[in-house]
Amino acid sequence: MNIAHKSSFVLSSRHLLGIEGLSRDDIVGLLDLAGEFVELNRQIEKKTASLRGRTLINMFFEASTRTQASFELAGKRLGADVMNMSVSSSSIRKGETLIDTAVTLNAMHPDLIVMRHHASGAVELLSQKVDCSVINAGDGQHEHPTQALLDALTIRRRKGEIENLTIAICGDILHSRVARSNIILLNTLGARVRVVAPSTLLPAGIERFGVEVTRDMREGLAGADIVMMLRLQRERMNGSFVPSTQEYFAYFGLDQKKLAYAKPDALVMHPGPMNRGVEIDSIVADGAQSLIREQVEMGVAVRMAVLEALSRNLPNA
Amino acid sequence: MLIDRRDRRPILLANARIMDPSRDLDFPGDILITDGVIREAKRGIGAAGVPEGTEVVECRGHIVAPGLIDMRAFIGEPGEEGRESIASASQAAAAGGVTTIICQPETAPTIDDPTIVDFIQRRARDTGIVHVHAMAALTKGLKGEEMTEIGLLKAAGAVAFTDGMKSVTNAQVMRRALIYARDFDVLIVHHTEDPDLTGEGVMNEGEFASRLGLIGVPKIAETIMLERDMRLVALTEGRYHAASVTCPESLEVLRRAKDAGLHVTASASINHLALNEIDVGHYRTFFKMSPPLRNEDDRKALVAAVEEGLIDVVMSDHNPQDVEVKRLPFAEAAPGAIGIETMLPAGLRLVHNGELKLMTLLKALSSRPAELLGLPGGGLRPGAPADLVVIDPDVPWVLDRDELKSKCRNTPFDEARMQGRAVRTIVGGRTVYEYV
Numbered sequence: 001m002n003i004a005h006k007s008s009f010v011l012s013s014r015h016l017l018g019i020e021g022l023s024r025d026d027i028v029g030l031l032d033l034a035g036e037f038v039e040l041n042r043q044i045e046k047k048t049a050s051l052r053g054r055t056l057i058n059m060f061f062e063a064s065t066r067t068q069a070s071f072e073l074a075g076k077r078l079g080a081d082v083m084n085m086s087v088s089s090s091s092i093r094k095g096e097t098l099i100d101t102a103v104t105l106n107a108m109h110p111d112l113i114v115m116r117h118h119a120s121g122a123v124e125l126l127s128q129k130v131d132c133s134v135i136n137a138g139d140g141q142h143e144h145p146t147q148a149l150l151d152a153l154t155i156r157r158r159k160g161e162i163e164n165l166t167i168a169i170c171g172d173i174l175h176s177r178v179a180r181s182n183i184i185l186l187n188t189l190g191a192r193v194r195v196v197a198p199s200t201l202l203p204a205g206i207e208r209f210g211v212e213v214t215r216d217m218r219e220g221l222a223g224a225d226i227v228m229m230l231r232l233q234r235e236r237m238n239g240s241f242v243p244s245t246q247e248y249f250a251y252f253g254l255d256q257k258k259l260a261y262a263k264p265d266a267l268v269m270h271p272g273p274m275n276r277g278v279e280i281d282s283i284v285a286d287g288a289q290s291l292i293r294e295q296v297e298m299g300v301a302v303r304m305a306v307l308e309a310l311s312r313n314l315p316n317a
Numbered sequence: 318m319l320i321d322r323r324d325r326r327p328i329l330l331a332n333a334r335i336m337d338p339s340r341d342l343d344f345p346g347d348i349l350i351t352d353g354v355i356r357e358a359k360r361g362i363g364a365a366g367v368p369e370g371t372e373v374v375e376c377r378g379h380i381v382a383p384g385l386i387d388m389r390a391f392i393g394e395p396g397e398e399g400r401e402s403i404a405s406a407s408q409a410a411a412a413g414g415v416t417t418i419i420c421q422p423e424t425a426p427t428i429d430d431p432t433i434v435d436f437i438q439r440r441a442r443d444t445g446i447v448h449v450h451a452m453a454a455l456t457k458g459l460k461g462e463e464m465t466e467i468g469l470l471k472a473a474g475a476v477a478f479t480d481g482m483k484s485v486t487n488a489q490v491m492r493r494a495l496i497y498a499r500d501f502d503v504l505i506v507h508h509t510e511d512p513d514l515t516g517e518g519v520m521n522e523g524e525f526a527s528r529l530g531l532i533g534v535p536k537i538a539e540t541i542m543l544e545r546d547m548r549l550v551a552l553t554e555g556r557y558h559a560a561s562v563t564c565p566e567s568l569e570v571l572r573r574a575k576d577a578g579l580h581v582t583a584s585a586s587i588n589h590l591a592l593n594e595i596d597v598g599h600y601r602t603f604f605k606m607s608p609p610l611r612n613e614d615d616r617k618a619l620v621a622a623v624e625e626g627l628i629d630v631v632m633s634d635h636n637p638q639d640v641e642v643k644r645l646p647f648a649e650a651a652p653g654a655i656g657i658e659t660m661l662p663a664g665l666r667l668v669h670n671g672e673l674k675l676m677t678l679l680k681a682l683s684s685r686p687a688e689l690l691g692l693p694g695g696g697l698r699p700g701a702p703a704d705l706v707v708i709d710p711d712v713p714w715v716l717d718r719d720e721l722k723s724k725c726r727n728t729p730f731d732e733a734r735m736q737g738r739a740v741r742t743i744v745g746g747r748t749v750y751e752y753v
Binding site: 098099117119120122139140142180204205206 | 524525527528529531532533599641644648649
């Protein structure tokens, strides 16, 4: 029982490499399309045939559970054949370069490649060497566009419009591709974006990203509609960027007390996986204001929308 | 075109604009070359006053200047001749008006032993078409721990001492090397970079790197090491040359040292004078350098410092890299760009833009490095070796990387519109390159 798509949105570019470069119309178009897939995904019959005959390759050079599963499910629900490649089984381990891998895969005529890589710019590099559409599932510390889109969809469904909302992004901004993509997207849609972090975790020039910058959670969360927490990698916790997890949690961990600085109806988000007790308290993560599980649901819908919108550009479509 | 290397007929460069930066002379005239030496450089020698069989080259008002001396070039010989050999580097040099290459000790094996200096001299004599001199390693194996045989290496022909792309982080080692080198009146050339502050950085720290998600190299990594070195130079009274300065903060340190009368000089690479971080664009690895390209304000300050004479030398930082190490994600790609053949045209761009005077550029490319290294070239006095370049400052051309003579193609100037270039290069009285 397929539902008919109302949206006939087509993405103007061949690849989705980042939020940077997308217009407001691109973003809204993707979110509208994703909204339709949310309804589809809640039915018993979740499959459509719009990508039937298409081949989707998931290439993950960095470990990922939820993003890879989300793309796999998205591809399968649209009827595509999905192949997963992870770094442990790939020939990169044998010294093959990224470009050689790209050329090899390209010869198999995939229609879409979803790629995650630990180096910023690696997905763009791959996109220059293949004939199919490429989707960035996270490149180094650069961008993670589908995460920003799913965050926006989640916010929009709960708050109506994104324009004029105050959104605080808190934690390891320096190393976060999620933060970069979100800052660009939320600014494009007219939100007021704040970043809150210790100075060691703020990138150089952040004040020129169109955000308000603060080192204090009370100030940063005051009047916020959305509190978006970021993951702090373990290797950065013990003295290199912050002295300890205890100190980090004391000043930047989101607990009920700090959440109370935000608006009473503020909602809490986290891209996962969470470090409970480091950047977020379990009571908040599992509490009534948390959207964290909803984000995961929106993730599948957003990725279906991206695959669908890009595939409408493919030859013979 | 093929050039007969045995041809040592006298040459008359007629109707030239003679520019001698060693004496600040700029006048129209002729230059007569015999037996590999500049015989006369004056007005109106004319074809009548030359020995029989002299080749008369009509210069049509083009500039004749001392051949360029490239004070910093990384060549793969010995050990990595696939990247660049002395032969290929010297072909590239000749096409760029460079008559003397100073090669860096980062070879395999390292130039830290007199026999390697000797090897390079013999290979240059047998396979090269321009002069090649070696800078020897300052510390054994470039490890920054023990100083090399500075006296014996100098006696073998090493023109200066450096750890190439590495900094000597141990201040005690640097202090002793400076003191010891002073006894031999040796120049120490140092890459100033604190490796801890650079960390995993791959491009200039700032907004642009942050937007690309690349780890930044802070300017202070350079300046703090330079500042330390100035203290050591003041203490030891050694002769010191900063290998590649890139930012106003370092210029300030340099200015204070020079004002205090320390024996301190500095180079800037043509890349840092002609390009900035925005050229990196979307992860273009041919623009990945070490030290990294800085922002436009830094670039302008650097050019102004060359014009002022605060920066003494402009060098190519020629560093050939294969596609295998460049066609990688930016953070994983090797740094470096070739430049020996494009240094002069890129410098002429700055002249045409009005940022640099032509005489200043020529001085930084020839007479200053000759003075610092104690080389005989760099001027056009009668009796000087006939290492010359004829420059057409205005000829328009488009750079095609496949036409470059280097074995590698990693130029940041591919498809660049250029104005002016070397049209003839003469080494030891013989024409080794002609632009046709």
